[in-house]
Amino acid sequence: MYAYDTYDHAIVNARVEEFRDQVERRMKGELTEEEFRPLRLMNGLYLQLHAYMLRVAIPYGTLSSNQMRRLAHIARRYDKGYAHFTTRQNVQYNWPKLSETPDILQELADVEMHAIQTSGNCIRNTTTDQFAGAAADEVLDPRPYAELIRQWSTFHPEFSFLPRKFKIAITGADEDRAAVKWHDIGLVVKQSDTGEIGFEVLAGGGMGRTPVIGKVIRDFLPVSDLLSYLEAMLRVYNEQGRRDNKYKARIKILVDAMGADEYARQVEAEWAKIKDQPLDVPEEEVARIKAFFTPPPLPVLDNDVPTVNAFADKNFLFKAWVSNNTGAHKVPGHVHVTISLKPHGGIPGDATDAQMDLVADLADKYSLSEVRVSHEQNLILPHVAKKDLPALWEALDAAGLGSANAGLLTDIIACPGLDYCSLANARSIPLAQKLTERFDDVKRLMDIGPLKIKISGCINSCGHHHAGHIGILGVDRKGEENYQLLLGGSGAEDASKAAILGPGFDEGGIIDAIEKVVAVYLGEREDGEEFLPAYRRLGADVFKEAVYGAR
C-alpha cells in the first residue's frame, strides 16, 4: 500500500487545522452558513435530511487493517456505531456533529486518510478494480497509476473549480469490474505487443439524467504520458464544458455536443503543446510509487485442499460462499474473498463498528492486513490462502458477514435514498431489504445466477441503476414514492444502458414485477445462459408482457 511521505502528512494535517478554525468560526457566528457551506463541502461534510454526513475518501478502495480499525472507532465514538460504504469505494458517516468533525478528520489524518475532494466540482476519488493486485485475470496492477492520479489531482489548482464534478476509473484486467465506461474518464491498462505499458483512454461516460457510455478517444497512451494527457483532457473540458446549466455541465455533454473525434482532436492539439513540459513524473518517481504495490510474497500452495473440500461437503452454505464469494488469485492456492455487506434484510454497504473491527482482525490474520472496498458496496480480503477459508468463513458468518450472495440477485447496490439523502425522491434501502427477504434461498439465487440489481433514489444515479441488469429508479409521483423498472444495463466491459420497461410501481408492485422478470428469464433461458445475455437475445417485449400484460 502507498504510505504518506512528509509532504502528504503536512498537507493533510494543515487542512485539518484550517477546517478546525473554520468550524470554530462558524460555531461562533463569525462565518455565515453561506460562507461556510463551500468550506465544509471541500472537507466532505454534507448536510442531509436528519444530520450532517461526512464522506471519507478511500483512495481506489484500498485500506489497511489499521485504517479499517480507525473507521470502526470513528463509527463508535462519533457516530451511531455504523458506517456506509459507497459506490465510489468511499465510506460515509450519517450522524457526525459539526463541532466534532475536525476531531474526526484528525483521527483520519493520523492513519493517512482524509475527506478532501469527496465533494465539489473537482476530480473525485479514482476508482478501480477491487481485486487489483490479486485477480488472476489481471494484466497489470492499476493501483500505482491510480495513486499517480491521486497525487496529481489532489489540490490541482487549475482543476479545483471545474464545470462539474469529475470521476476517473481505471482497470487493469480483461473483465471490467470498475465500470470504467461509465466514467468521465475511463482508463484500461494495456500492454502493447512490444511489452510497453499504456492505457486505452475513454471519455465522456456518465450516469445521471443523461446516461452515456464513454467513447474511446485513444487506443494506446504510453504510461509515461499519462498525467500530461489527462491534463490536456481536463483542460479542454475545463475551458469548454458548460457552466451555465449544471445539468449540462458534465464532460459527457461536451463530448456528445462536439463529437468524440473532435474532442480527441482538441485534446491531442492541447497535449502537443504541453507534453514536453515537465508535467509527467520522472521514471524514478513512478518506480518509487510502484514499489508500494509490489506483489506480496505469497507462497505457492496447492489449489486442491482436501480439508476445505471435506468442510464444504458437510456445509452447503460454506460451499456456496466459496463458489460465489471467492475468485482466482494470481498465486496458486490463494483466492480473493468478497465479504458481502448484503445480508438478509440488511442495508447494502452498511457495516457496524464491531463488523469493521472484525474485518480488520481477519485481514491481519488471513490477508496481509489489506482490505478493499468494491464499488458494489462489499468488502474484500484480497490475499487469502485457500486452506484458511473454513476458519475465515466461520468467523465472518458468526458476525453476520457470511452471506454467500456475491454477484447474485441479492448483491444489490442501493444508494442511501430518501432515508438519508436530501436530494432523494424515494427510498432505496427498504426495497433492497425486501428483495433480500423475497429472494432468500441461496439455492434459488444460484439457480438464477449472476444478476445485478441497482437502485437509485433519484436521477442522480448514485445507485448506478442505468448499469443494472435490473435497474430501479425512485421518482416522486404526486407526492408518493414510485419506482421505475429498467432492464438490460451493464457496467462491465460490455457496458449498456438499461431501458425503462414501462409505467412505474409502488414499493410492493416493483418487488412483484422483479419476481415476474426473473420468472420470464428462468422460463426462457437457454442452457447456461445468464440473465443479461438472455435479455439481450429475447428483447424487452416478452418481459413487458409478463409484467404489464394483465393490466
Place this chain on the structure above:
Amino acid sequence: MAKKPAGPQMFIANRLDDGRAVFLTANGEWTKVAADAAVGQTDEEVEALAVLAHGAEDANLVVSVTAIAADTEGNNLAPAHMKFAMQAKGPSVRLDLGYQVSPNWEQ
C-alpha cells in the same frame, strides 16, 4: 429555493451543530416534534413565523430554514410532503437506534 407552498405552512430547519431536523414553535423555539410546530394559516401569519425562523438562522442556531406545507387534516400535525415527513420521523431503517426510535432521542 423550493417554490412557496400553498395552504397552511410550518417551518423546518436543521440545528447548526448536529443537523437534526427541527420545527419552529409559536414562541420562536425549535422542537423535534413536528406536531408541536406552529402553523401559519394566512400570509401574515406565515410572514411572522418566517421572521422568527430567519432570526434563529441569523443567530446561528439553525440552518436551511424552509417553509413547508403542513398537513393539518389528521390527528397530528405533520409535514405534508413525504420528504419533510421523513425528516420529522427519522430514517425508516435502523429502527433499533436514534430518533427513529424516539423523537426525544439526543445524539
